[in-house]
Amino acid sequence: DIQMTQSPSTLSASVGDRVTITCRASQSISNWLAWYQQKPGKAPKLLIYKASSLEGGVPSRFSGSGSGTEFTLTISSLQPDDLATYYCQQHNTYPFTFGPGTKVDVK
């Protein structure tokens, strides 16, 4: 299985801050990477697919980049509604695998 890691595991930031989360794959996955936002008690919500494609309806402050084994999710200006855990997921190879998550809280 392709192993996914994320850093940091937790992140505290202020409203308006630029926030970056890193995801790494244990082998190249080209650009087959998705990002999800999960709020407590809720199902994950798709934010980004194919590394940098923004899902419809997702605010433009979210962006994704990267290819191969290293990827980033950036929130350009953190909002209170962004308090959540963020997961990356490779969709290159079976079995699909998720990262361990990055919890973002607002200072």
Added chain:
Amino acid sequence: QVQLQESGPGLVKPSETLSLTCTVSGASVRSGSYYWSWIRQPPGKALEWMGHIYYSASTNYKPSLESRITISLDRSRNQFSLELTSVTAADTAVYYCARDVGRAGYFDYWGQGTLVTVSS
């Protein structure tokens, strides 16, 4: 609007079979554009993709679950189902059904999730 809804028992005894159904509305499980997945999340832990099924009934499973898992399709009811045999406490989790986009393998619609506890 596409909606998915999981249903099934919230408590299963060890060594028994976990059975869940996902009812889809606003989309058809007969569509060749999508796969239909099961994903689980143990309390406080990360997400784990379990497997998926295509409209043709072809399946792909996570290898570590392959001996215990079956995903099936009911086209007439627009549903798909999960069976997981010989469950243990390690199978306690919130189980989500989700739609994955064609052969791309990312999940654009999810059910709300259902907690299944394995306990005697």
